[in-house]
Amino acid sequence: MEGFFIILLVIVVAVAIASIKIVRQSEVRIIERLGKYHKTANAGLNFILPFVDNVRAVVSLKQQTMDVTPQSVITKDNVTITIDTVVFYQITEPVKAVYEIESLQKGIAYIAITTIRDIVGKMDLDSTFSSRDSINTQLRQVLDDATDKWGCKVERVEIKDIKPPADIRDAMEKQMNAERNKRAAILEAEGKRQADITLAEGKKQATILDAEAERESSIRRAQGAREARVLEAEGNAEAIKKVAEAKAQEISMVYKAIMDSNPNDKLVAIKSLEALEKVSQGSANKVFIPFDATKAMGSLGAISEVVKNK
Numbered sequence: 001m002e003g004f005f006i007i008l009l010v011i012v013v014a015v016a017i018a019s020i021k022i023v024r025q026s027e028v029r030i031i032e033r034l035g036k037y038h039k040t041a042n043a044g045l046n047f048i049l050p051f052v053d054n055v056r057a058v059v060s061l062k063q064q065t066m067d068v069t070p071q072s073v074i075t076k077d078n079v080t081i082t083i084d085t086v087v088f089y090q091i092t093e094p095v096k097a098v099y100e101i102e103s104l105q106k107g108i109a110y111i112a113i114t115t116i117r118d119i120v121g122k123m124d125l126d127s128t129f130s131s132r133d134s135i136n137t138q139l140r141q142v143l144d145d146a147t148d149k150w151g152c153k154v155e156r157v158e159i160k161d162i163k164p165p166a167d168i169r170d171a172m173e174k175q176m177n178a179e180r181n182k183r184a185a186i187l188e189a190e191g192k193r194q195a196d197i198t199l200a201e202g203k204k205q206a207t208i209l210d211a212e213a214e215r216e217s218s219i220r221r222a223q224g225a226r227e228a229r230v231l232e233a234e235g236n237a238e239a240i241k242k243v244a245e246a247k248a249q250e251i252s253m254v255y256k257a258i259m260d261s262n263p264n265d266k267l268v269a270i271k272s273l274e275a276l277e278k279v280s281q282g283s284a285n286k287v288f289i290p291f292d293a294t295k296a297m298g299s300l301g302a303i304s305e306v307v308k309n310k
Helices: 002-019 094-099 104-120 125-130 132-150 166-260 265-280 291-309
Strands: 020-023 027-033 036-041 044-047 053-060 063-074 080-091 152-163
Touching (some): 002 020, 036 053, 094 132, 125 132
Antiparallel strands (some): 027 053
8 A cells, every 4th residue: 555655646746747847037938738839838937737738849039140051142243252141030929930930040041041142133243342231231121021920030130251252352452452552652642742732831931931021120220220310310400409509609799799899880891801701711613792891891901001001
């Protein structure tokens, strides 16, 4: 009897263990009952009926990556290139991902291959290298629309590498070297031109500064000469003024002395003759003698005769 209870206990424990299913985080399990979809077991502790319920599939809800096999694609200008692509996708509806398609990854890969060939076949070789973002966007949109019915969302598509044939690569490298040399020559010529412009601007500025300095110097010299002439003229005027004042003072003194000595007509005549003598000593060729002066000269001659007789 004890053996029976032990066997029964073992069976009960085995059934209990079989009925308990622990699902990890970011995963779900598709449970079938008698071959038909029953429920989706989410993360945590779940219970099923042993021998009745069955786990059909374990589906990861994480974002997944899938490398698409490198494909040979012919461009619009008949160049065969190899494109390597990676797809980032995430399962949003596990039931559809299990029951709507046999293999989700194969479906994504086949659609990616056909779409790449369609997109790149409409481009020439140069466009494929310069339009990677456009190719990625178009490919992601097509894949996302196609896989929506499979409960999958394509988050991102990236072209990892585009490999042209060896001869095309050699030609492209030569073209790139030629472009580099061309850019280097252009940059060198531009630098030389800029240097020449800078040098010319410097010479121009130096010439302008020299001209301004010469002009300023000329102005200052002219101002100095003018001030010197003004000072000289003022000095001459002051000297003439002093001389005139001295002459006026001398005449005033002489006049006063004459007036104090009670002059008569004879003395006046003698002074007139002295003045005429000084005038005649000048550089003029002709001397005009007033008529009154001739009278004085006659009187002076008479006086001189009287003096001689005496």
